[in-house]
Amino acid sequence: MxxxxxxxxxxxxxxxxxxxxxxxxxxxxxxxxxxxxxxxxxxxxxxxxxxxxxxxxxxxxxxxxxxxxxxxxxxxxxxxxxxxxxxxxxxxxxxxxxxxxxxxxxxxxxxxxxxxxxxxxxxxTLTETISPEIRKAIEDNLLVGKTPVMREIFKNVGRVSLNKVNVLITGETGTGKELIARLIHYSGITRDHPLVVVNCSALHEDILENELFGYNMGAFPTAVSDKKGKFEQAGEGTIFLDDISELSDTMQTRLLRVIQELEFEKPGGDAPIPLKARIIAATNKDLEAMVKNGKFREELYYRLKVFTIAMPPLKNRKDDIEELVKHLMQKLNRKLNKKVLKIGNGVLDLLHSHDWPGNVRELENTLMQAMIMTRSDVLEKEHIVLLNRNTPVEPEQFELKSIADIEKVHIKKVLDKLKWNKVEASRVLDITRPTLNAKIAKYGLKHN
Missing domain, CATH: 3.40.50.2300 (Response regulator)
Structure with missing residues (x-):
């Protein structure tokens, strides 16, 4: 017993x-x-x-x-x-x-x-082979969530942060894959070392190769000075490879060799450089399907997914929405220099009713727009503008909106709604008449 x-x-x-x-x-x-x-x-x-x-x-x-x-x-x-x-x-x-x-x-x-x-x-019944050194706890919460799936993810972050195994983070766009990578890095044995982020889809293959591996002066005609690559910059910390599915076949082959040999060659260098960093990769694609279709190297896939964390879409963790809203409001208040401290009636019900195709990123952008619109310390339902569920829009579009873009659209809507009554518009927008005129000129707004 x-x-x-x-x-x-x-x-x-x-x-x-x-x-x-x-x-x-x-x-x-x-x-x-x-x-x-x-x-x-x-x-x-x-x-x-x-x-x-x-x-x-x-x-x-x-x-x-x-x-x-x-x-x-x-x-x-x-x-x-x-x-x-x-x-x-x-x-x-x-x-x-x-x-x-x-x-x-x-x-x-x-x-x-x-x-x-x-x-x-x-x-x-087994012989103990490792005795990991426990590091101090993280001081900041980089993510929130109390649903069972998120609680399990946080437990896994605690487990994997105490070693340097490769981690593959999967999930739709906007689910927080980079935040999880940062949480792993800053929670454990790598926290005192660099975190280097590389977006594999943002750079041409030749440029990406130079960014990852660096080069020594004279390695090619335009190499007029030494350059440290991302692997070297990461040192004993973490290199986060976002959008890993976008790597070309050539770059997949080179990355596989780095992982296999635990070293990399710097163009123009005399000797290989040891790889000491942990690799965390992320993707919003189905890598297993890409392997089956011959679009991603099978051996690289298995080398990357030593430990896998699957981020759930927001529609599958709606019980976290209230906590997420409070967390994001604090973050956005600092960013926007606002003091929106209360949640109005009906706001949470409205947010729960939405499917959130852009996930947490869409929620954050929705709250940002609403907080810019509000004239008080209350997040009001009337300022929540949700994506039409029947309109197919790629979540990535949310990334391209600046605060200025949001402000421009909102000011134009207010002016049109009030038939360009600038006195009333200034009151609704909670800005002075000269400020409104300046913004009309800045954004080139015109009466239809």
Whole structure:
């Protein structure tokens, strides 16, 4: 019979776990705080520990850290009512087997315990080969989301950030693939080293080759000085290859060789340069289908997808919309020098009703436009302009709109709506009449 230690300062939670786990066939021991829990780890030698995060004295993270010191490999599940991205990643980094948010769903807890015990028993039969150094937690949340799929992604970020395996991030345009790459980089062992971003679709093959590998002076007639390539610039950090599916066959071959040999040659150089950086690649295409169609090298595909993270479209995680809106409003307030602090009635219902073909990027652009339009500290429903669901527009078009473009369109709409009554338009736009005249001139607006 497996022995489970439950640590929680809430007597109701302890009783609930004890009764449910006993009924499921486990021997259960309990502790009221971290200090007494660690004593029972030493005395009772449990097979698995479930601990609360926020307790008097030692926190759950402190308990996990100490357990990993005195009994490495003992699976620990962290419970919390205060979950966020940073805490999820930190718990995985310090050694938690899994992370569960309260209120407890006993079926979920029992499943996690069962899986944790199974993996623990398998681990005990193997020889330990690695002992990764745990880095400090990230200080900023670069992404938000509490839906199960996003919680699992954040756990995986915590796991993969502690080593340098290659990572392939897949997902539609606008789902946040680059943000995940940055989160992996800044969460773990690479955070003190450079993050270098390369857009594989933005450069011609010859230019991309020079950007990736660099060159020494004299390597070709126009090489009048030495140039460090992106692989060299990344050092022991991360090189993020966005739109990896757009690489030519020649560049795919060269990249495969770099990954295989863990070194690269710099044109005009005397010796190969070791590759010390981790490679994270991203794509919005189906690489597996491209492999089958002969458009992407199979061996490169498998070399890149050592660890895969699939970003879900926003329409599949609509429960995250409210949290995303609050997060993006804070970000946009800083960017736009605004103070839009409240969400008006009906706004969230309207946003939930949309399918978001451009995903989080479309949501951000929609909020940006609405926040520019608002005259108060309230994000109003009347300022939310959504893409017509029946109009096929590529999500990439959202990337091309500047704040000036949005402002120009909005000012023209207001003027036309008010039949070019500039006094009323100035009031609606919350700007002075001279400012309105200046913007009319700047954007070349004319009365129809």
């Amino acid at each position: 497996s022995k489970v230690l439950a640590i929680d300062d809430d007597s109701i939670i302890r009783t609930l776990m004890s009764n449910s786990l006993t009924k499921a066939g486990y021997e259960v021991i309990t502790a009221v705080d971290g200090e007494s829990g660690l004593q029972k780890v030493i005395q009772e030698k449990p097979d698995l520990v479930v601990t609360d995060f926020q307790m008097p004295g030692m926190s759950g993270l402190d308990v996990i850290t100490e357990i990993q010191r005195i009994q490495p490999g003992l699976p620990v599940i962290l419970l919390t009512a205060h979950g966020d991205v940073a805490l999820t990643i930190k718990s995985i980094q310090v050694g938690a087997y899994d992370f569960i948010e309260k209120p407890l769903q006993m079926q979920e807890l029992l499943e996690v315990i069962r899986n944790g015990l199974e993996i623990s028993y398998q681990s005990q």
